[in-house]
Amino acid sequence: MVTSLTKKMMRDLVGQAVQVGTIAVVIGCGVAAFVSMRGTWKSLELARDLYYERYRFGDVFVHLERAPLAVRARLEDIPGVALVETRLVEPVRLVVSAAETPPPGQVMSLPSDGRPRLDDLRVYKGRPLESGRDDEVLILSAFAEAHGLALGDTLPLVMHGHQFQTRIVGYADAPEFVYAIAPGEFMPDPTRFGVVWMDERAVAAAYRMDGAFDDVVLRLQPGADPEGVLESVDDLLEPYGGLGAVLRDKQISNKLLTQEMGQLRALASTIPIVFLAVAAFLVQVALGRMVQLQRVPIATLKAFGYTRGEIARHFFAMIAVVGVVGAVMGLGVGTWFGRAMTDLYRDFFALPTLSFRLDGELVLVSLGVSMLAAISGALGTVLQIANMPPAEAMQPPAPPTYSRGLIERCGGLAMLGPAARMAARDMLRRPLRLMLSIAGIAAATAVVVIGRFGEDAIDAMEGVIFDHVQAEDISVTFAGEVPDRAVRALGQLPGVNLVEGQRAVAARFSSGGVYRDGALLGWTPDPHLRRLIEWPFHTVAAPEQGLVLTAELVRVLGLTVGDLVEVELLGRGLPTVMLPLAGSVREPAGLQGHVGNDTLARLLGGSRLATHAFLAVDPQYETEVVARLSQMPSVLGVSRKSAVLASFRAQTRETRSAFVWIASLFGAALAVGIVYNNARVALSARARELASLRVLGFTRSEVSGIVLGEQAVHVLIGLPVGLFAGHQAAVAMMSTVDPETWRFPVVIATRTYGFAAAVVLGAALISWLFVFRQVSRLDLVAVLKTKE
Amino acid sequence: MSSDTSPVSVLQARRLTRTYRMGEVDVLALRGADMDLYEGELVVLLGPSGSGKSTLLNLLGGLDVPTSGSLKWRDHDLTSATDAALTRYRREHVGFVFQFYNLVPSLTARENVALVTDIAPDPLDPDEALDLVGLRSRRDHFPSQLSGGEQQRVAIARAVAKRPDLLLCDEPTGALDVATGRLVLDVLARVNRELGATTALITHNAAIAALADRVFTMADGRVATVTSNATRAKSSDIQW
Structure with missing residues (x-):
């Protein structure tokens, strides 16, 4: 049988549908992030282990x-x-x-x-x-x-x-x-x-x-x-x-699979916590206000003989409904995102049994954490109501106490008019809430920044690699080492304007008991087509004497310029040599050593040889040159830079734009949840005050300005904090990438900051419109005639 | 006001009605009220709950518009004024005092008064307004640091600080004990005398009627009787 108390609960929830809904959405985002990322990670792990096991x-x-x-x-x-x-x-x-x-x-x-x-x-x-x-x-x-x-x-x-x-x-x-x-x-x-x-x-x-x-x-x-x-x-x-x-x-x-899974796991254990913490905060703010409005009904229930336990259960049940609704939405959306993410991973990782699995444990944990978020937010308020004696609950609450804080005593508010002073004192009276609200806005902003910064990193990477490092049109890999004249012969092909060779030898670099394997590259003097680039676009010359190493390799080996580096050239009969470190170069990927081609020839005891050639070709001859190269027995592979670039873009764009969309939606949901609930609660708590101002002759805009101005301060402080936090989160995310493989730059474009700010401001504006409408509808007479 | 010169009518209400929709029923709160207010007088509106006195006061103060009838403040027609026009009317001409004070808790006494003096065209100095109600010494206190009577006097100071033409008080002593209520009435009478604001005061309390120049009795959504007092009593003489 449905008790009257349950009916009351359902009606209260329906009456606060928008407010309750925004909180459930924030919980849902947290659960969706958790389910999709954790579920994808577990699915990858399962598919990987099964594959590795079965195929030994x-x-x-x-x-x-x-x-x-x-x-x-x-x-x-x-x-x-x-x-x-x-x-x-x-x-x-x-x-x-x-x-x-x-x-x-x-x-x-x-x-x-x-x-x-x-x-x-x-x-x-x-x-x-x-x-x-x-x-x-x-x-x-x-x-x-x-x-x-x-x-x-x-x-x-x-x-x-x-x-x-x-x-x-x-x-x-x-x-x-x-x-x-x-x-x-x-x-x-x-x-x-x-x-x-x-x-x-x-x-x-x-x-x-x-x-x-x-x-x-x-x-x-x-x-x-x-x-x-x-x-x-x-x-x-x-x-x-x-x-x-x-x-x-x-x-x-x-x-690379392990690295990707590690990143996913790290995200799966941080992003959802942000959402659930914000949800707990919103529950605390919104429920606190709901309880203030329900003092009289609560007192009446107590007067009728309802126990503390029953009242507490009533409110916990109400919050639990919000948690369950959020969890169910999150599970649904999370499963959908999870499937989409798993599909994307299937394009990159050939794992035969990979499919998204939503297991019972994931469902239970999702329900558990969303309940935890909701109930932890409600705990203090519910206990306070349950312990309130009925007679006190029947009285209107005492006027909130204000005093001049330290800031004000130091003259901090002297310049403000009364309306701004109202807003300022209200914020300073609850510094913790102010800080949590700012933190929430910052989190929303940071989520959008993180969602989009990958694009900037890839753009920057693309720029460095395709515009600066690889200046050639076509690159050739020879079947073995070929003499210099074989490289020069490629220059005779029709349409080839310039050709340069390079020699790569597998090498082990060691110092002080630490070693790393990589390639030792022999460069022609002053190369134009494949260049050694110091991040972001400063051309470095290969040294005539000694060795230049990738900066990361210098760090790992603990070297300083002038030190002797042991270079073991890998291959039967190849020597191990000691070369002085002439410098380091910040490259985006790999661990390499760079020497002049003559140095390399001397080390290997022979003439100048090449393993690769790079060609500048007239566009109209490109196809013909590729066809001619492909027929040469000494050529093992040919790449056109334009084709590589096109494929690179196709590979990265799709993934990135999906990620930007999801992160923007999540960030907007967070921002709406915070701004709307804050403004809504501020409006409700201060309806009397605002109605008084309207009666005194303040216009709607002036009155809305007081509530919204306060919220605007939260947003305006939260935004830059969030942009900074987004940058820091990007740095943290990139630190999970093995620096010996890739060194993704943490480059965040201005447009990404602008985009994140626009998403959060847009969400705030939509929330404010709702609030402005409610100010317009404020029933002056009714508000002022009631006790509260 | 008791004067020999012919009184100037500043506000005329004719056959005012006001219907509210309460849930699914229409409630007729005013059924054709007529009223004239003269410059500088103090009137009391008496009547039982539901007689329509608060509804009438809200219409006079520009918090609401009538369903039918006509309402004029000097040459302003308030009958079908827009929200913006009503806001301007309240801003420039009307002061309100409520039963529950409605002070802004985050502002001090002086700042609550300044809230009005900031937007009024020719206001008193906030301190001067607090002087009128005898609370200059408490000007830096927040509402939570003031007694109920003091809060109501700050509310009065705030209402009069704009030098209103019309001061409307809805049960100003309703939440106060006798001694404090008397003090508040004394302040209202003084403000009426010294600033010359036309003052209308709603009360359940028939004893307060002795303070007024004229007394309107309301019943069933209409003005039932209007009586004039030959002399206004002092608040200290009133017993209830």
């Missing part, structure tokens, strides 16, 4: 030059190693069309006798390779789809300078390619990273690697000492040109 993702990875198969048994003997998989992984040119050549891909060998013991692959379309066939390939599904390659299609591969005709028999994925990013790239692009799997005998034959392997994946025994294993593996493979073993956390795909 390795623990240790190492690439080397060439080792006989007999070495495999010695790897198995290393203490702590449970399983060893050896294979061939080679650079390959995938000829997808005459007009375009993606950057070099990888061909990976598959055992003829069955499936790999570690890093298995999932064939999800077509069939596995037929044993003994040397003309069949499995292809990375994202690449195949991006290039429209179908089962049964012929795919020419250039392996070790020779072209082979192969046939695609299946689409495959593998746990090591969840985040399929080409080496040296900073955004994944399915069109630009091709992987094919072939029978090991075919790969060995093509690369003259019979009886040898050049890539190892290990599984560790439980409780093994990972660092010890790495050391043993490096020692064992050193004579075979080992490039340095890494653990799973450095494996590029897993590293």
Whole structure:
């Protein structure tokens, strides 16, 4: 049976629908943020663990030059190693069309006798390779789809300078390619990273690697000492040109996946708390006022014999309804956002079982936290009502006490007229509420800034990389090291205006027991096409003597200019040299060392060679030049900057604009929740005062000005605080990105600050319009004739 | 006012009616009230609850407009004035005193008075207004630091500080004890005398009628009787 008290509750809620609704929306935003981010994170984790488990993702990875198969048994003997998989992984040119050549891909060998013991692959379309066939390939599904390659299609591969005709028999994925990013790239692009799997005998034959392997994946025994294993593996493979073993956390795909998940988890545990804290504050403000208005009904109930407990339960139930409504809205919207986010992640991460899962735990926690937010906001007020003696509750509340505070005694309000003084004293009387309200507005502003700053960071990054670092039109990757004259020969192609070479060698930089792997680049003097850029756009010359390192690498190794750096050039028979540090350069991505090409040639004991070439080409010749380059056996991959840029933009825009929208909506909901409730409560609490002013001859605008002026002060203080907080939050978010991979600049454009301010001001204006309408409707007579 | 010169009528109300919609029923609060007020006089409106006296006072003060009839303040027609016109009328000509004071709690006594002197064309100095009600020494106190009688005297100071042509008081002593109420009436009578504001005072209390030049008795939404007092009593003589 519905009790009278329940009916009263429902009617009170309906009577305050807008106010209650805005609070429920803020709770809902918190729950939605929590459910979508936490749910997506858990879904990613589940899909990742399942995938890694089922397809036996390795623990240790190492690439080397060439080792006989007999070495495999010695790897198995290393203490702590449970399983060893050896294979061939080679650079390959995938000829997808005459007009375009993606950057070099990888061909990976598959055992003829069955499936790999570690890093298995999932064939999800077509069939596995037929044993003994040397003309069949499995292809990375994202690449195949991006290039429209179908089962049964012929795919020419250039392996070790020779072209082979192969046939695609299946689409495959593998746990090591969840985040399929080409080496040296900073955004994944399915069109630009091709992987094919072939029978090991075919790969060995093509690369003259019979009886040898050049890539190892290990599984560790439980409780093994990972660092010890790495050391043993490096020692064992050193004579075979080992490039340095890494653990799973450095494996590029897993590293980037883990990093993204870490960010998501950090957001999932901070953003919802902001919303729920604001909701608790709003409940406290709004309920406090509701109770003031209900003193007489409450006293009457008590006079009838209702107990404290019943009264308290009544109000808690009322608040609980708001919490439940918020939680249900949040669960609905959060599930929707979560699905959308998971879909976006599916574009970046090839996790076969990835789908958004809303589990029972998430639902229970959501309900729990929204209740906690609502009830913690209500606690003080409800206890106060429950303990109020009926006779006191029947009396109008004593006039609020005001006094001159410190600020005023120091002459702080002397310049203000009475109306402004009213507003100022009201704010100073409740400094905590003022601060919480300002904090809430600031949070709303910061949420919008965070939502949008990613765009600025990516724009800045795009500007640096595509306008300053990469000044070329076309970049070429050679199949190996080619002499200088091969680079110069490219300048003879029609339409090529300028060509420059560069040499990259894998290197390990060490100092004081710390080491990092990266690339050592040999630069031509005064390069015009690919440039070494100090962030944001200051061109740095490669040193004639000594070495320039990425600033982050200098920091990690604890170096200062003039120190000697140990540079181990990775590859069989390559030397380890000591080079003086000539300087550092702030680059946006990766860890690199830079020397002059002549220095590098001297170190390696030979003439000037190049691994890459960069070309400036007349636009009308671009297609022809790409086609000519693609036919050269020495060329492994060709990239057009315009295509890369277009793909980069397509990849980043979609994600970003969705994020901006969601963050703006959330920020606006917060701002409306705070401004509307504050103004509404101020209006209700001061109706008598405002009506008196109207009677005294103040106009509507003057009276509205008093309430809204006070709220405007909250907003005007909260806005800059929020812009600053947004900047700080962006810095904090960026600090979760591994600085050795990317160094996203915390660049926040003026238009982002303007946008955030506009969203919050817009939300405030809408709230104020509501309040202004209510001031207009103020019933002067009725207000003044009542006791309160 | 007791004067031999012919009195100047400043306000004329003719057949005023006012209907309120209360929930789903229409309530006829005024059923054709007629009234003239003369310059500088003090009148008392007596009548039981629901007789329409507050409704009439609200119409006279420009807080509301009549449903029908006509209402003129000197040459201003208040019958169908806009909100802006009524606001200006209140701002320039009318002072109000309420039963529940309605002071702004965040402003001191002097600042509450200044609230009016800031917007009136020819106001008293706020301190002068507080002098009139004998509260200059309490001018820096906030409402919560004043007794009920003191709050009401600040309300009167605030009402008269603009030198109103018309001072309207709705049960000004209703919330006060006898001694304090007498003090407040004394202040009202003095203000009427010294500033010459036409003053209308609503009360349940028939004893207060002795203070007035004329007494209007209201019943059933109309002015039932109008009587003139040959002399005005002093507030100290009144007993209730």
